[in-house]
Amino acid sequence: MSSSSTSTPTITSLATPKQVHSAVNMVLDTAYQGIDAAAWKALFSEARASKLEQFIADMFAGKHINQSEDRPALHSALRNLSKTPVLIDGQDVMPAVTQVWQRIEALCNQWVGVTDVIHIGIGGSDFGPRLAIEALAHVPGIQSRGMRMHFLANIDTAELGRILATAKPHSTRVIIVSKSFTTLETTMNAKAIVAWLKESGCTQSQIAHTLYAVTANVAGAKAFGVEQDQIFPFWDWVGGRYSVWSAVGLPIALQYGFAAFEDFLAGAHAMDLHFQHAPLEENLPVIMALTLLYQQEQHDIKAYAAIPYADALDWFPKWLQQLDMESNGKSVGRDGKPVKHSSPVVFGSAGSNAQHSYFQLFHQGTEIIPIDFIAVRQPMSDRPEAVAHHRILLSNCLAQAQALANGKDAENPNDIYPGKRPSNLLLLPELNAFYLGALLALYENRAATLGALWNINSFDQPGVEYGKVLAKPIEKALASHQITIQASADIDAVTAARINLFNS
Structure with a gap:
């Protein structure tokens, strides 16, 4: 494959083979990636x-x-509803996973009269459940217990204060996730x-019950005060x-019922089975990974966008940012040597709102930024105007992809759209x-695929630790309220001056 950064993709027609793929009733169309048959052949050869x-x-x-931590990355077992044995060092983990499912279902049937749930966790303990609660709230006709579901992640007490202003303490339950x-x-x-x-x-007994x-x-x-039978296990082979x-x-299960949680797992399991067994040429996570790799190798792209044309998925790009950039935002490979490519910057928000924000950059900026357009066939409400509104939403999605791909010539330079901007x-x-x-699960498996293609360990995150270590002496210095903090081994001169500024 060429690594030239000057060539531009040729946008091919929808009839070209190997551009429309499907799995689990989801369709992936790569026609606007500008990848011809010869390039696809080279990509699959590179993957093999x-x-x-x-x-x-x-x-x-x-x-x-996960070589650096000497452990598996087996989150797929958590959604293995077939209960096919999954062995780690010779031991089947599925009985333990199944027991957790049973405990979750039992808890769903136990909570009565709960008005508020405060879910405390940050990063991966927050983004996934927050996204799911928000997305499923928009599903027409979904059965909900109607509890106020609060997510408390930030150490900033503004979030804490906002939650406690409405939560009812005597009918609140608290889930601490770490x-x-x-x-x-x-x-x-x-x-x-x-x-x-x-x-x-x-x-004290009421708090323990909470x-x-x-x-x-x-x-x-348990040392914190949580009763043994109210602790749900987490395993080190799950990132x-x-x-x-x-x-x-x-x-998810508590708000929408265990059946909805099972459906959530079932969708992921179905995608896992596809990823595990489909040939590379028909494998959605692999194909999506290869389109990104192609744009890196052809155009040295540094960012890509995920734009869901569904307001219910507005949290999806935030979840995806952690998945991609924490998994693959690395400069050293599994062999300890520098890597050629790693995760681009990921951003996005719901369309068509995003069109009125940063799409100017997509169309006429100097950078080529690939886009994943995500659309849903069915409207996300049962309002009388839903069908008409959804038709306009989808027309915007399709129009933006077409305009980015084909561009437009004009005599006025300000009206020129260069085109040849790739998208899925x-x-x-x-x-x-x-x-x-x-x-x-599609994007999780794509992230793992990209890690394999880039020779990166997608399942550790050493880069997030150093700042946490440095924060400890800085917090101690801030707590001293002194304005004479000097530079030291842990605090450089710039940070010392900033501490003094805060303490003054």
Whole structure:
């Protein structure tokens, strides 16, 4: 394949083979990527040369593909509704996973009279369930228990204050989600919630009845005051950003019923089976990964956008940012050597709102920014005007892709659209729990594919730790209220001056 950064894609017709693919009733159209048959052949050869098929098999077999942490990346087991044995070091994990499903279903039947649920967690403990709760709230006719579902992630007390202004302490339940049960933001917010419950007149036994935990550190949760039978396990072979399929997704089942949670898992499981067994040439996660790789190799792209033409999916790009950039935002490969490519910057928001924001850059900016247009066939409301509105929404989605691909000539330079801007169209038949699960699993498997193609470990995140270490001496210096902080081994001169500025 050419690595030239000056060539431009030739936009081919929809009739060209290998441009429209489907899986799990979802359709992927790559016609506007500008990839011809010869380039596709080279891409699939490159994928096979990277031993992608073996990597996929190893991932689902529970091999220790997370080399730096010497553990599997087996979040697919959390949605393995077929209960086919999944072995880690010779031990089947499915009985433990099944037991958690049973406990989640039982809890759904136990909660009566709950008005508020406060889900405390950050990063992967927050984005997935928050996205699902928001997206499914828009499904016409969905059965909901109508609880106020609050997500508390930020250490900024503005979020805490907003939640506590409306929550009713005596009918609130609290879910503390932390794999290690040592995450600073989560533990501090949990302590603040317990203090609020005490201030509101809740007894110690009532508080114990209120608290639930999802964690791998059962001892830590018990020490905090969570009862043993209200702790849901988390395993070290599940990365935080891949954890919504575990008990981290409790809010989904509690709000919309266990059947909806099962549908969510079923959609993801169906996509996993496709990813695991489909030939590379028909494999949606692989094809999507290869379109991005192609644009990197041809145009050295540094960013891409995900634009869902569904307001219910407005949180999807935020979830995707963590998935892609935390998984693959690395400069060193699995072999310890520098890599040629890694994750581009990911951004996006719901269309058609996004058209009135940054689409100017897409059409006439100097950078080529590939786009994933995500559309849903069916309207997301049962309003009388829903069909007409949805038709306009979809026409905007299709028009933007066409304009970006084909461009427009004009005598006035300001009116020229260069065109040849690549995009995918991903079409969901409808948006419900099943297809939401399939969508998220599609992108999870694409992220893993990209990691394999780039020779990157997609399942660790060492880059997020250093700043946490540095924050500790800085917080201590801020707490001192001194305006004479000097530079040290832990605090450089610029930061010392800024601490003094805050303390003055």
